[in-house]
Each structure stands twice: as C-alpha cells, then as structure tokens.
Amino acid sequence: xxxxxxxxxxxxxxxxxxxxxxxxxxxxxxxxxxxxxxxxxxxxxxxxxxxxxxxxxxxxxxxxxxxxxxxxxxxxxxxxxxxxxxxxxxxxxxxxxxxxxxxxxxxxxxxxxxxx
Amino acid sequence: xxxxxxxxxxxxxxxxxxxxxxxxxxxxxxxxxxxxxxxxxxxxxxxxxxxxxxxxxxxxxxxxxxxxxxxxxxxxxxxxxxxxxxxxxxxxxxxxxxxxxxxxxxxxxxxxxxx
Numbered sequence: 042x043x044x045x046x047x048x049x050x051x052x053x054x055x056x057x058x059x060x061x062x063x064x065x066x067x068x069x070x071x072x073x074x075x076x077x078x079x080x081x082x083x084x085x086x087x088x089x090x091x092x093x094x095x096x097x098x099x100x101x102x103x104x105x106x107x108x109x110x111x112x113x114x115x116x117x118x119x120x121x122x123x124x125x126x127x128x129x130x131x132x133x134x135x136x137x138x139x140x141x142x143x144x145x146x147x148x149x150x151x152x153x154x155x156x157x
Numbered sequence: 158x159x160x161x162x163x164x165x166x167x168x169x170x171x172x173x174x175x176x177x178x179x180x181x182x183x184x185x186x187x188x189x190x191x192x193x194x195x196x197x198x199x200x201x202x203x204x205x206x207x208x209x210x211x212x213x214x215x216x217x218x219x220x221x222x223x224x225x226x227x228x229x230x231x232x233x234x235x236x237x238x239x240x241x242x243x244x245x246x247x248x249x250x251x252x253x254x255x256x257x258x259x260x261x262x263x264x265x266x267x268x269x270x271x272x
Contacts, residue, residue: 044201074260076260076262082264083248083262083263083264083265084248084250084260084262086259086260086261089259097259099259100259130200132202134202144207145192145204145207146204146260147204148194148201148202148203149201150199150200150201151200151201
C-alpha cells in the first residue's frame with residue numbers, strides 16, 4: 042500500500058510478556074517516528090529514526106522499551122515485561138528527508154496494545 | 158521547552174455551524190513549525206496543514222481556515238459550515254528547530270457535529 046502500515050492492529054498480552062510492534066513506513070521516507078497515545082490523552086513522543094543517524098531515544102519511558110529500524114525501512118518497537126500502564130495505542134509515522142521538522146509526518150492506523 | 162495547549166477538550170455543534178478550535182503554543186525558538194492533524198474514529202492521524210514561523214499569512218482551504226498570530230502565540234483552526242464528517246479529534250502540534258523532528262502535540266479537541 043501507499044501509506045504507513047502497522048501490525049498487528051490489536052494486541053492483547055499478559056502482564057510480564059514481551060511484545061513486538063511492527064511499522065512499515067512509506068517507501069522512500071527516511072524519517073520514522075513512534076508515538077504513544079493513551080486513552081483520552083494526547084500523543085507522547087517515543088523515538089525518532091533519521092536515515093543512518095543514531096536514533097533520538099529521549100522519549101522512551103523506561104529501559105523496557107526499545108526500537109530498531111532495519112535497512113532504513115521497517116521498524117520494530119519492543120516492550121519487554123509489559124505492564125498494565127503500557128496499554129495504549131502505539132502510532133508510527135514517517136516523513137521525507139533529513140529535515141523532518143519541515144515536512145509533514147504521515148501516520149499509520151496504530152497498534153492498540155492491551156496488557157491484562 | 159516546547160508546549161502546545163488546546164484548552165477545549167470537547168466541542169459539540171450542530172451541522173452547518175461554524176466552529177473554531179483553539180491552539181496556543183510555547184517555544185523559545187524563532188524557527189518552528191505548527192501543524193494541525195485530524196484523527197477520525199478510525200484512528201489514523203490525517204495531516205491538515207503546516208505553517209512555519211516566518212509565514213503569518215492566514216490560509217483557507219475549502220471550509221477550513223487557519224489563523225496564525227505570533228503576537229498571541231496562537232494557531233487557531235476554523236471549520237465553516239461544519240458537517241457530520243468533520244467529527245473527529247483534532248490535534249495541534251509544534252516542532253521547534255532545536256528539537257530536531259520531535260513533534261509535540263496538544264491534548265486534542267474532540268469535535269462532535271450533530272445532524
């Protein structure tokens with residue numbers, strides 16, 4: 042497809058389990074972002090990748106969260122030892138160029154994570 | 158530090174009414190970008206507009222218009238003759254030059270347009 046694709050769309054996991062969330066950005070987009078949206082809340086920045094540069098991880102809430110981007114394309118967000126407060130919609134976005142703040146970000150439909 | 162405030166949590170209007178969504182931002186940078194996104198019930202954020210800090214010209218796109226005023230640090234969004242399909246959560250966002258590409262979002266305004 043032409044847009045940002047995220048999988049799975051929904052994920053229910055037991056507390057303490059690890060989960061992996063996947064994001065396929067728009068082809069040719071060098072910038073990729075992960076955001077988290079808790080119920081009724083705004084969007085919280087998690088991490089940003091730009092080309093081959095070191096990612097900006099300053100938004101990750103704890104060391105249980107990590108992300109990687111392979112080959113400058115697909116990204117995986119991993120949450121280890123999930124907690125109930127991790128329940129949220131995780132949104133991925135991509136944009137053009139190395140001056141990402143000058144271009145709009147295109148968002149996927151998100152992965153709704155529920156930790157029970 | 159950068160911050161975006163959308164004071165209106167929820168707005169409810171009747172179809173064909175005009176509605177304005179408020180956005181106030183804080184930044185110490187002189188170069189920054191402001192955005193509006195729409196999040197319909199499907200969940201995917203849809204880009205609506207980008208405005209840079211050096212361009213205060215207001216913009217109109219169909220029923221949508223935006224009023225950028227640096228003097229009051231506001232970037233308000235008006236929908237004219239609202240329609241039911243406009244019902245969504247609307248987010249205002251800011252990127253400041255010194256924060257790279259980190260988009261800071263407001264809390265969002267839930268707009269409900271009733272028939």
